[in-house]
Amino acid sequence: VVDDPEIIEEWLDVLNFTMAEVSHYAALASWNYVTNITKYNTEFLSNVSMLSGNYGLEMKDEARKIVQDNLDFRSRRMLKFALRGGELRDGHKRRLLQVTTNKMQTIYSVGKVCPPDQPAGSTEGCLALEPDVVNIMANTRDYDELLRVWVGWRDAVGPKIGKLYPTYVELKTEAAKIGGYESHTDILLEKYEDPTFEQEVDDLWQQVKPMYLQLHSYVRRKLAAQYGDDKVDVRAPIPAHLLGNMWAQQWNNIYDIVEPFPNQGTIDVTDKMKEEGWTITKMFQVANNFFKSLGLEEMPPTFWSKSMLEKPTDREVVCHGSAHDFSEYNDVRIKMCTEVNMEDLNTVHHEMGHCEYYLQYNKQPVILRGGANPGFHEAVGDTIALSVVTPDYLHQIGLLDSNKIDKSQEINYLMEVALNKIAFLPFGLLIDKWRWQVFRGDITPQQYNEKWWELREEYQGLSPPVERTSSDFDPGAKYHIPSGTPYIRYFVSFLVQFQFHEALCKAANNEGPLHLCNVYNSKEAGAKLKSMLEMGMSRPWPDAMETMTGAPNMDTSAIKEYFRPLMEWLEEENDGELIGWGKELRIFHQ
Numbered sequence: 001v002v003d004d005p006e007i008i009e010e011w012l013d014v015l016n017f018t019m020a021e022v023s024h025y026a027a028l029a030s031w032n033y034v035t036n037i038t039k040y041n042t043e044f045l046s047n048v049s050m051l052s053g054n055y056g057l058e059m060k061d062e063a064r065k066i067v068q069d070n071l072d073f074r075s076r077r078m079l080k081f082a083l084r085g086g087e088l089r090d091g092h093k094r095r096l097l098q099v100t101t102n103k104m105q106t107i108y109s110v111g112k113v114c115p116p117d118q119p120a121g122s123t124e125g126c127l128a129l130e131p132d133v134v135n136i137m138a139n140t141r142d143y144d145e146l147l148r149v150w151v152g153w154r155d156a157v158g159p160k161i162g163k164l165y166p167t168y169v170e171l172k173t174e175a176a177k178i179g180g181y182e183s184h185t186d187i188l189l190e191k192y193e194d195p196t197f198e199q200e201v202d203d204l205w206q207q208v209k210p211m212y213l214q215l216h217s218y219v220r221r222k223l224a225a226q227y228g229d230d231k232v233d234v235r236a237p238i239p240a241h242l243l244g245n246m247w248a249q250q251w252n253n254i255y256d257i258v259e260p261f262p263n264q265g266t267i268d269v270t271d272k273m274k275e276e277g278w279t280i281t282k283m284f285q286v287a288n289n290f291f292k293s294l295g296l297e298e299m300p301p302t303f304w305s306k307s308m309l310e311k312p313t314d315r316e317v318v319c320h321g322s323a324h325d326f327s328e329y330n331d332v333r334i335k336m337c338t339e340v341n342m343e344d345l346n347t348v349h350h351e352m353g354h355c356e357y358y359l360q361y362n363k364q365p366v367i368l369r370g371g372a373n374p375g376f377h378e379a380v381g382d383t384i385a386l387s388v389v390t391p392d393y394l395h396q397i398g399l400l401d402s403n404k405i406d407k408s409q410e411i412n413y414l415m416e417v418a419l420n421k422i423a424f425l426p427f428g429l430l431i432d433k434w435r436w437q438v439f440r441g442d443i444t445p446q447q448y449n450e451k452w453w454e455l456r457e458e459y460q461g462l463s464p465p466v467e468r469t470s471s472d473f474d475p476g477a478k479y480h481i482p483s484g485t486p487y488i489r490y491f492v493s494f495l496v497q498f499q500f501h502e503a504l505c506k507a508a509n510n511e512g513p514l515h516l517c518n519v520y521n522s523k524e525a526g527a528k529l530k531s532m533l534e535m536g537m538s539r540p541w542p543d544a545m546e547t548m549t550g551a552p553n554m555d556t557s558a559i560k561e562y563f564r565p566l567m568e569w570l571e572e573e574n575d576g577e578l579i580g581w582g583k584e585l586r587i588f589h590q
């Protein structure tokens with residue numbers, strides 16, 4: 001047992017130094033695998049993961065011997081993080097967990113949708129998820145073609161991942177119990193340092209659900225008009241393959257079907273980007289320039305030389321976007337199979353927001369480098385993107401002919417953003433609602449798929465377009481399940497990013513409405529954001545929230561304020577129409 005403050009400080013310094021080394025090598029091994037899926041890189045990653053796991057267990061055992069009583073807040077916080085997490089001590093089980101997780105991620109990343117009666121073993125004429133299948137889901141308006149790729153993708157990856165998932169859950173559960181937790185769910189929730197967190201997200205959902213119901217009712221009617229009311233019943237959940245996205249998580253790609261005031265121009269500037277000859281590099285340079293305009297850190301030279309910004313043609317990679325921190329010499333990188341379109345311009349800012357956070361908290365000890373909570377990390381880039389999509393800024397970067405918008409164009413603009421942000425909220429909640437129940441043992445493998453679809457109907461008001469059975473594993477068709485990436489962070493992000501946007505607009509002395517505010521070039525806004533980012537996870541997230549907004553809590557007033565004009569318009573449109581589904585189906589009256 002150690003209680004000498006001198007020795008403890010020395011131990012924390014050694015922890016910091018060794019952790020930087022270990023996480024550097026772990027990051028490199030991971031980078032090599034995700035940017036080049038080969039047998040060698042897979043095995044190398046597995047070996048490095050075992051070594052970093054050994055290091056983690058050693059540090060934990062040593063940390064346990066330290067008496068924390070008369071340590072300062074910061075040292076106690078570092079020790080708290082050092083003692084966190086699951087703990088598999090058996091090498092074989094640790095290796096099995098690593099290999100199982102890696103297999104699921106690889107199945108997803110190399111998955112292909114092949115034409116019917118495809119000869120076994122050949123990938124001739126098969127389509128990858130990105131960009132091929134994603135583009136079909138976004139652009140096709142043929143009901144049956146959408147159905148073919150929607151089912152095809154789930155058939156290609158679901159059952160294979162579903163076979164591995166129970167082992168993954170068992171091993172995560174064993175690791176959690178050895179670590180002293182009730183279940184792995186408690187480890188996931190621990191990151192929010194808030195005993196009532198689950199209750200809070202339910203309350204927040206209840207506050208924004210009315211906005212979602214208005215959007216859902218309106219979109220359902222428009223889809224019924226588009227595909228016929230034999231295909232879309234305005235009294236029932238919406239078939240899940242008609243929303244322009246493989247997971248129906250965001251509906252921006254069906255803007256043309258739901259456009260409130262046709263032929264008034266739109267902020268979907270994909271066509272203009274192509275006309276203007278935008279390149280992938282330009283997309284990243286424009287994003288980099290926005291951060292620079294705020295007085296924040298630019299991406300360093302190695303970002304441009306070492307990132308993977310487009311899909312390679314000569315090898316298999318993990319296409320799902322990610323931002324990587326190599327914990328030294330400011331080496332931060334993005335891996336993304338970018339395409340020149342509006343949706344990816346958003347994602348470019350999203351990923352670069354992660355890199356900006358890395359660059360801002362790199363003065364913290366390694367163990368305190370992270371988002372104030374995981375939702376904050378997801379919200380940085382999206383907050384900037386709320387300025388980027390304004391007519392004012394799109395005009396500034398040459399993607400809109402005018403930055404003037406009249407009332408109907410303003411409704412069109414708000415609809416576009418709502419199809420991205422409001423549509424997402426129930427999806428951002430239901431993924432971990434399902435996963436928390438699985439890890440608590442409240443959903444058994446036999447029930448995986450039926451419980452998934454119960455949640456999809458309850459929260460999103462969607463139904464599967466064809467019969468689903470327990471031999472399907474539709475959760476596996478979404479990246480974050482096979483890769484083991486938590487998801488409630490995005491629900492948190494999609495709410496707090498409006499609080500952050502409001503705070504930056506206030507710092508920038510913006511006069512106009514929140515939804516038209518663009519903080520580009522505002523050094524005051526940049527300073528406000530920087531003051532939160534550089535904290536990393538050195539303080540509990542309410543302190544970081546208070547630094548940004550002046551109040552410590554998550555709050556839906558900003559997102560409601562942002563969309564108020566659209567909600568008024570939608571309530572008008574939906575007056576006397578059917579709203580909701582199942583038990584909550586009713587006629588809406590203003």
Ligand SMILES: O=C(CCC(O)(O)[C@H](Cc1ccccc1)NC(=O)c1ccccc1)N[C@@H](Cc1ccccc1)C(=O)O
Pocket residue numbers: 249320321322323324346347350351354377378382485490
């Ligand atoms: O998954 C992503 C973007 C990928 C990421 O940037 O969140 C990435 C996911 C990931 C990849 C590998 C390992 C772990 C997580 N997260 C990061 O790169 C990341 C995560 C934590 C800290 C720093 C970087 N977005 C979500 C939700 C979303 C967010 C914003 C716009 C659209 C959609 C989705 O696509 O469903």
Ligand SMILES: [Zn+2]
Pocket residue numbers: 350351354377378
């Ligand atoms: Zn992210």
